[in-house]
Amino acid sequence: MSIERARLERTLNPGSVVVVGDKGPNFQWLSNLNEFSGPVYSVQVDEKEIASIEQKGYRNFKSITEVPGEVDLVICAVPRQVTPIVVADAIKKGAGGISMFTSGFAETGEPQAAELQRRLVAMCHEAGMPLVGPNCMGVYNRRLGVKFSAMQEKGEGGDVGIVSQSGTHGIGMTLGAQRLGIRVTRTISIGNAAVLNECDYLEYLRDDPDCPVIVMYLEGARDGRRFFNVLRETARRKPVVVWRGGRSRAGARAVRSHTGSLASDLAVWDGLIRQTGAIPAHSIDDAIDTMAALVFTSEPRGRGVALIAMTGGQSVAITDQFERAGFEVPELSARSYKRLAEFFTTIGGSYRNPFDAASTIGRETDNLRKILEILAEDSAIDGGAAIELGARGFEQDPSRLNAQLDLLDRFRERTGLPLIAMMPVGGAMGDAEEAVVKARAAVGARRFPIYPNFERGAAALGRVATYHEFRKSVGARAD
């Protein structure tokens, strides 16, 4: 069954929204729309609720069909037995699409609940009605201010599109990303994916220029074959991070071969992700870390990185992590070493690459400028640079950190190479957790990927490098 793209377009980018069946005292769905750019109407038949809804300033109607003007998105939060009426009314009204928060369908495993879901699906298919869910949080659109969590921001989009089978992870990934300064264009919580499934959403995001990076949380595929094909095609055009949750196979069947018994969901998904060129993530941190590296860095030319840590011990630790992630930490040219020797403090410091740099740049930011200029001109550095930043003193005076970020900005503009920052809690240049969180946000706001430790930064940059190598190897070009 295919839903027209124009219908999906209206559903995901609505100009008007009707909330059906929202309840007090919080009226979460109406409240989530308080920054929405278009008209919001309520449909509620419960007199007790209607009074409060009207008191809050919303126009309430008894049926979707009574709502004036075009309705692009119907958010359905009614009890499950009422859902067929809502769907029928939405169809009659000619609504663009439905997002169904209501749960208690096929996911319960009850035959009657599954039957009810089939009934809704049949109605939607017949009418070509896009249905998001059921059993989902629905649609977040950053530009329009359509939200399913009050903490989701309204503002410019353009960085990422997220699809999540879980509402919780959809919110978690959105909030985690926005804390790092990533502008999540849209998030779609897909729930039971009964009418629109993961393939429809992936195709939509593939063709959405406002989502140059795609992140998906999936526990399974409704249409595995099509998903394989769409994912393979999409990953050649733009990066797709796939975080696959849930390891057990439902309804294990008798197998009579070694291959059959070894073909766990995990093993098959792992193969699928490698085969399609998607980027694997194994946790929400992985997903967000990778998102930040994809959004905020450009394509590296190679795997040779410059590593700048603040102490001797940290310079060993950072090297271990980047080598583990498949990077090389090359020696620099004789010319670079000659230039570094002119100003670098080698007592309690080192510039072999990795850099042990606190004694050189701790007070004198201009020395960081010199280091970065030398690195930018050294051809051994073709994979980018990673730097340990400190939060100390940031709250009293952010100017030092800002000056450092200006220099890092210049480096990445000049070289076109990735630059990632790591700001551990504690450590030589560290500070208390709260201060570090604020300082990290300031780094994210300047659109640098920032990580709480070397391991996560190295792993994220490694996944990005692997993705670009994949794309080169299949001769694909960026959109």
Added chain:
Amino acid sequence: MSDAIAAARAEGRTLLTEVESKQLLQAAGIPVTEARLATTAKQAATVAAEIGFPIVMKILSPDIAHKSDVGGVALGLANATAVRRAYSEMMAKVRAAAPGARIDGVSVQRQATPGTEVIVGATTDPQFGPVMMFGLGGVFVEVLKDVSFRIVPLEPRDARQMIREINGFPILEGVRGKPGADLAALERLILQVSRFVWERREIQELDLNPVFAYPDGAVAVDARVVLAPVAAEVEA
């Protein structure tokens, strides 16, 4: 080419014997050691003489999954006398260890020169349909789980990568003075199996275990084909 499948279907079987499996694979151009059916000790000796010694003899039974566990495998049979004796002994042992199992005879084949053992397999995933597996083969494959998967149909790059991504790949490159395996031959074999299971959707599971990988070439020395139940075939 579908004789073996038709024969199994006619008998309501979904598990093909080794002889049937290899016939099917051979017809698809997949390198296998030739296995021939014998139902008496005398016939086994005659077939053995035609094929050439040394001989491997394996029990043929749709009811026995692990042949060596019931005394159903005899290796290194050097002459006709050894083959006849092995046949009688095998029948006695298997009947004792697996009473009531249907026994169709034995498969008789030339004992292949040992090579590096790998497994090439296919199965039908409930979400993605036909998928393929590659790994280091032999009896520990299910313990070590050092295998890689791809969705069928595979492209050459998939075959190349799935060989290289297993942890044991250095063994295939050659270790401690041993020559490496013919990786191009393995890639070819994987792609042939991919084409085979893609075209023959009635095949639900397939194990080539082991495949002997040589410095020059590769050959499947054991094979097991499992058909989908008839109802599932219609769905596919």
